[in-house]
Amino acid sequence: xxxxxxxxxxxxxRARFVQQNLDEMKTQHKRFNESLxxxxxxxxxxxxxxxAAPRDRFGRRMYPKLFHSMFAWQSFAGREGAxxxxxxxxxxxxxxxxxxxxxxxxxLVHRRDLGAAIxxxxxxxxxxxxxxxxxxxxxxxVGTPANQKKNAFTGSYEEAGVxxxxxxxxxxxxxxxxxxxxTIYGKIIGxxxxxxSAQKLAEIAxxxxxACLDAQKYTMERFHELLLAGKIKGTPYYxxxxx
Numbered sequence: 001x002x003x004x005x006x007x008x009x010x011x012x013x014r015a016r017f018v019q020q021n022l023d024e025m026k027t028q029h030k031r032f033n034e035s036l037x038x039x040x041x042x043x044x045x046x047x048x049x050x051x052a053a054p055r056d057r058f059g060r061r062m063y064p065k066l067f068h069s070m071f072a073w074q075s076f077a078g079r080e081g082a083x084x085x086x087x088x089x090x091x092x093x094x095x096x097x098x099x100x101x102x103x104x105x106x107x108l109v110h111r112r113d114l115g116a117a118i119x120x121x122x123x124x125x126x127x128x129x130x131x132x133x134x135x136x137x138x139x140x141x142v143g144t145p146a147n148q149k150k151n152a153f154t155g156s157y158e159e160a161g162v163x164x165x166x167x168x169x170x171x172x173x174x175x176x177x178x179x180x181x182x183t184i185y186g187k188i189i190g191x192x193x194x195x196x197s198a199q200k201l202a203e204i205a206x207x208x209x210x211a212c213l214d215a216q217k218y219t220m221e222r223f224h225e226l227l228l229a230g231k232i233k234g235t236p237y238y239x240x241x242x243x
Contacts, residue, residue, distance in 0.1 A: 002216050003223035005232050007104050014101040015124065015219070022212065024091035025205045028084045033198050035081035039178075046070035078180030079135045081193045086132035087190060087243055088201055093207060108215035114139055117207035121148050122201045127189040134173065134182035134189075143169045153183045164188075 002019045004012040046067055053061045096114065099106045122128075134141060134151075141151040153171040159179065164170055173182045181190030191197060226232045 001220070002105065003219040005235075006219045006222035006226060007102065010131050011104055013103045015097045015105060017098045018095055018102065018212070019181075021091040021094040022209060025088055025095070025208065026173060028088035028091060029201045029205055031200070032081050032084040032088070032201055035077045035084060036150070036193055036195065036198055038080075039077040039175075039193050042070040042073045042077070046074070060238040065138075075175050075180075078175040078193050081197075082128075082180060083189065084130045084134045085191065085197075088205075089121060089125070089128050092121060092204070092208065105212075105219065106220050110211040110214070113211040114208060117204050117211065119228075120200075120207070121204050122222050124197075124204075125191060127191070130189055131180075131182055136183040138173060151184050151186065151225070153186060153188050157188050159188075159190075 002015045007015055023165060024031045049067045049070065050061065050063060052066065053063045056062055096118065099109060140147065142148045148169060148171070152166065152171050154169060155164075157164040159181075164172075171183050174180070175193065178192050178194045179190050181188055181191050223232070
């Protein structure tokens with residue numbers, strides 16, 4: 001945590017927002033894990049319901065409504081996971097931007113490690129921003145002829161079980177296997193709703209926290225020095241969440 005009272009008055013508020021966004025990254029990582037758990041639960045239930053579904057006289061499965069509801073919830077989990085990734089990124093960049101207003105702690109942050117962690121996020125989730133936009137505005141991006149032309153996909157595509165051949169103005173948003181994909185800006189883009197993605201978010205959050213540890217330690221030590229010297233009273237306004 002940052003002990004904001006150990007800092008010059010003009011830096012204290014921004015220091016609290018640095019800590020707030022470090023904690024927000026953790027919150028969004030948890031949100032992603034919850035989306036993943038929902039997907040996995042629905043997958044287990046959907047398979048069980050599907051295997052128990054009776055067959056018609058032609059041997060085709062007659063899937064009940066619950067089977068289709070489970071798949072719809074998996075798509076919801078995919079959309080929620082996409083939003084969690086984007087909000088994680090937003091908090092990550094806000095850590096960096098708020099640090100720019102705190103020269104005391106910025107000087108102690110391992111900025112090379114911070115930059116490497118941010119670069120690692122963008123390498124792992126290069127389309128996070130565009131996926132989020134497609135998820136947030138599904139009607140707008142195809143709601144007019146001009147928007148349809150701008151955002152739909154034309155051509156052939158095959159990845160993670162999604163296969164499109166010689167299509168024209170195709171719009172897609174859904175999950176296949178663990179790949180959540182959308183069409184936007186004439187492309188099909190997506191991410192993996194999988195434990196590997198959750199682990200990557202955890203690694204990035206931990207790396208950014210580690211880059212800030214020396215700065216946090218300095219503020220705590222300085223706070224206790226000032227407190228013992230009688231120069232400040234009370235406790236830091238914002239303690240953060242270091243669990």
